[in-house]
Amino acid sequence: MNASRPASVSVLTLARGRQDHLRNVILGLAHQIRLPDELVIAAMQDAPFEDLPDAPFPIRQIVVPGEELPLARARNAVAAEADGDVLVFLDVDCIPHPALVSDYYAAATPGSGLSMGEVMYLPAGAAAPGWTIAGFDAVAERHSDRQGPPSEPRRLCRDYRCFWSLNFALHRQDWDRSGGFDEAYSGYGGEDTDFGRTLDAQGIPIWWIRGARVYHQHHAHCMPPIHHVTSILRNTEIFAAKWGHRTMEHWLKAFRMMGLIEDTPQGLRILRDPGPEDFALCAQADDMPYAASARVIRALEARQATIPLTDRTAQLSGAAAS
Incomplete structure (x- = not known):
């Protein structure tokens, strides 16, 4: 990080369809305590999104087409396009808490490794127009199969298999050192665990942190997929x-x-x-x-x-x- 200027933050997301989900992500980012310096969207479709809401930060889109979901390639593409020192990756179905950017801004310093924030899950209808964070907190639940936030500010994650790309951040220096996601993976599955294994092999720590919360918007899904x-x-x-x-x-x-x-x-x-x-x-x-x-x-x-x-x-x- 250049000590002569504050670090900048790029928020990065990937989307195919999901227009309403993307709109809610932008609305959540517009109400951050510390605004992001930009949002970069990988549109995994034939054309960029239209009719996005106005935001108090620049929004840029890059088209990353592919018949199967090009998840690894899209994450690498938005990171390469981003100008920020701190890279915050959010899935398009995750509405950020107002403190998310400021929490990651504090956590993602050069050499500190990768940080994973909290994830809460919303029931159907909770993210309808007019939603509020207080409303989310009243109904959101934690995932029974996932690690909850640590009682301390951060806790080392000792199992790389626990990494998943729903909500994480790292400094660009650590991103560059990692080499990014392996683009041999296409479609759904595997690229997250591979990235976690790569970080582990390179000695780049993965942390659970308290805060940096997102609210996962309800949508039809199968698990196992x-x-x-x-x-x-x-x-x-x-x-x-x-x-x-x-x-x-x-x-x-x-x-x-x-x-x-x-x-x-x-x-x-x-x-x-x-x-x-x-x-x-x-x-x-x-x-x-x-x-x-x-x-x-x-x-x-x-x-x-x-x-x-x-x-x-x-x-x-x-x-x-x-």
Whole structure:
């Protein structure tokens, strides 16, 4: 950081569609205690967004097309485009608390590593026009599968697999040192864990911090993400070739238990496409603030426990012979 001037902050987000979600992100940034110096949007579609709300900071867009979600490439693109010393990455469905930018501004100093702020999940309808932060705080919930904020200002995250890109920040010096996200990954899944593993290998610490809160806007989602089986299988094999073992094992476990995939000597293989029963099991209902893989895996394990052992053996033998 240049000691002769204060650090600048670039907020970076990626979006395909989600116009209403993006509008709420901009409104949340417009009410920051410490305004960002810019917002850079990667439009993962054929054209930039139109009719965005006015904001008290510059908004720039870059188009990052791709039939599958180019998540790794888009994050690298917005970081390369940004002018800021501090890079704040927000998913487009995350409305920032008014203190988010100031919290990350304090945390993301040169060499300090990557910081992950708090995430709260909103029920359906909570982010309707006229929303307030006080209203969010009254109804938002923490995710049962995720680490909560530390009681101290920050706590070292000792498991790189806990990194996820929903809400994080780091100084540009640490970003440059990391090399960014690996663009071998395309579509959904794997690029986050790969980035966390890269930071771990390079000795760049990952921190949980208290504050830097976002409110995750409710939207239809499946967890485990059965709508992304193809890219998850491809990306876990890319991870295995790079690091010597697969990632996203909890999702792979659920896919196996649902009969969607199997292991073969040649690698993972898709057995069938997910059907209505699978989506009914994994989908986030309107009364659920978030989808959770652990809930689905528990249901699958309970279902499997009711199947007689002889039937389970026959199912396994049939799958192996197919």
